[in-house]
Amino acid sequence: MEAAAAAGQSVVKPTLAKGKPSASFRLRNGSLNAVRLRRVFDLFDRNGDGEITVDELAQALDALGLEADRASLAATVGAYVPDGAAGLRFEDFDALHRALGDAFFGSVADDDHHNAGKAEDNDEEMREAFKVFDVDGDGFISAVELQEVLKKLGMPEASSMANVKEMICNVDRDSDGRVDFGEFKCMMQGITVWGA
Structure with a gap:
């Protein structure tokens, strides 16, 4: 979020449609999370071009029964799409995932401090x-x-x-x-x- 704000892009803070998200949204184990996130990226990248468009993301969320509001999705995702790109590259998807995790659960540093060794x-x-x-x-x-x-x-x-x-x-x-x-x-x- 900070990178998007520093670049002069507007950042839309995510809202929850139904209840609180699952704690498994961001696993505390970094290597497991990285593997899982790459698999999710590859699943969302339906045409395999290395970018996830808003349409691809909305289709994936719809398929999972998570009705996506395309306008909100476009506003949130748009802040992470680099100029000239059609969608999120993996690095951008990772940044968006981290920002959403921080918005919902606090920073990873806070998590590590409060939950170290548990x-x-x-x-x-x-x-x-x-x-x-x-x-x-x-x-x-x-x-x-x-x-x-x-x-x-x-x-x-x-x-x-x-x-x-x-x-x-x-x-x-x-x-x-x-x-x-x-x-x-x-x-x-x-x-x-x-x-x-």
Whole structure:
């Protein structure tokens, strides 16, 4: 936000349409957050040109059931789109994500100061992320639930149940055909190590 303000661009402070955002919006683990943010960017960049336009962003939010007000979205995103660009590049998307996180939750420095060393905070964030996939709330992610979320995100893996089941098998340590929270947590920690 400061960079946009320094460049003389107007910055629209985000507002919440429905309730408070999930704490998993910004994970405190930097490497996990960077990997996740890159994946989100790639999902939103529907045509793969390295930029996310307001239309691409609005379509992705609409697909997730988060009805986007295009005028507000354009005003907020526009402050981060560089002159001459059609949309947000990854660096711009990262800056927007950080600004939104700071606006909703306070700065990362504040978070680190207040929450340093608290494993239960990471656990809570993992639980929030798990709930996104555990659609029926039974404590497990089934192949059908995973496929449903992947479809909403427009991922090609969602077109084949065999691909979805293979994704489940890759993390299903007890071979019950579904992912419990412990397996999900191990998978996410593996991404953290890989992304570090």
